[in-house]
Amino acid sequence: MSRLELIVAKDLADLAKAGAEILARKIEHAVRARSRCAIGLAGGLTPRPVYEALGNGEISETLPWSQMDFYFGDERAVPIDHPQSNYQMARQSLFRTHPDALGRVYRMPAEAPNREEASERYSRRLPDPLDILLLGMGMDGHTASLFPGSPALEERERRVVPVEAPRPPRDRLTITPPVIESARSVVVIVSGVDKAHMLSRALSGPHNPREIPAQLARHGTWIVDKPAAMRLLSL
Numbered sequence: 754m755s756r757l758e759l760i761v762a763k764d765l766a767d768l769a770k771a772g773a774e775i776l777a778r779k780i781e782h783a784v785r786a787r788s789r790c791a792i793g794l795a796g797g798l799t800p801r802p803v804y805e806a807l808g809n810g811e812i813s814e815t816l817p818w819s820q821m822d823f824y825f826g827d828e829r830a831v832p833i834d835h836p837q838s839n840y841q842m843a844r845q846s847l848f849r850t851h852p853d854a855l856g857r858v859y860r861m862p863a864e865a866p867n868r869e870e871a872s873e874r875y876s877r878r879l880p881d882p883l884d885i886l887l888l889g890m891g892m893d894g895h896t897a898s899l900f901p902g903s904p905a906l907e908e909r910e911r912r913v914v915p916v917e918a919p920r921p922p923r924d925r926l927t928i929t930p931p932v933i934e935s936a937r938s939v940v941v942i943v944s945g946v947d948k949a950h951m952l953s954r955a956l957s958g959p960h961n962p963r964e965i966p967a968q969l970a971r972h973g974t975w976i977v978d979k980p981a982a983m984r985l986l987s988l
């Protein structure tokens with residue numbers, strides 16, 4: 754298993770630039786090795802500036818868009834155009850000037866009436882392994898929609914499951930630990946002083962993914978800004 758790599762950016766804008774550059778490098782590496790790149794996208798708010806930098810800056814012109822396939826680490830049970838839809842956030846940022854790529858974006862149908870069946874269907878669609886998995890981390894240490902103490906953290910067979918989040922939107926679909934563990938490359942992005950305590954626990958504390966699910970990605974590349982890193986580096 755690869756070793757943790759920590760990159761501390763000055764601020765969120767610097768994090769977005771670093772995140773886009775690192776993802777672009779990993780995409781190109783995957784396409785060189787296997788002609789295609791399967792990327793699992795993170796939701797929430799932090800990825801948005803990274804997606805803006807990756808999808809609309811100079812970097813975006815260097816990307817092999819037609820050889821990239823996009824998936825999601827989790828999705829909320831909301832309509833596709835809902836402001837809290839992870840797909841909608843990506844469509845408005847990463848794909849804003851590349852709508853042609855939407856044909857290769859496989860969104861998680863979390864709004865489906867039968868979420869068990871939707872999970873099964875998505876599990877079959879989700880490449881094993883993903884080439885790149887982008888994740889965020891909540892203040893409570895969750896990642897994707899794997900929350901502390903969730904039974905989904907014990908799942909070893911199914912790769913996507915329906916879960917009940919502790920905060921709205923409660924109904925979601927999420928990838929499970931095997932998907933994080935098998936991804937060829939994991940990138941975690943964390944921003945903001947409100948996550949400093951949890952980031953320090955996640956990266957320097959005892960290994961206990963049931964309590965801090967983001968530790969499932971401890972072998973990955975963590976791109977954080979200085980406010981988030983302040984407890985880590987005792988800045």
Ligand code: 6PG
Nearest residue numbers: 796797798799889890891896897
């Ligand atoms: C989601 C995300 C989730 C996110 C964290 C951090 O659907 O909510 O996948 O895991 O990465 O909650 O969210 P912020 O980036 O908004 O702080």
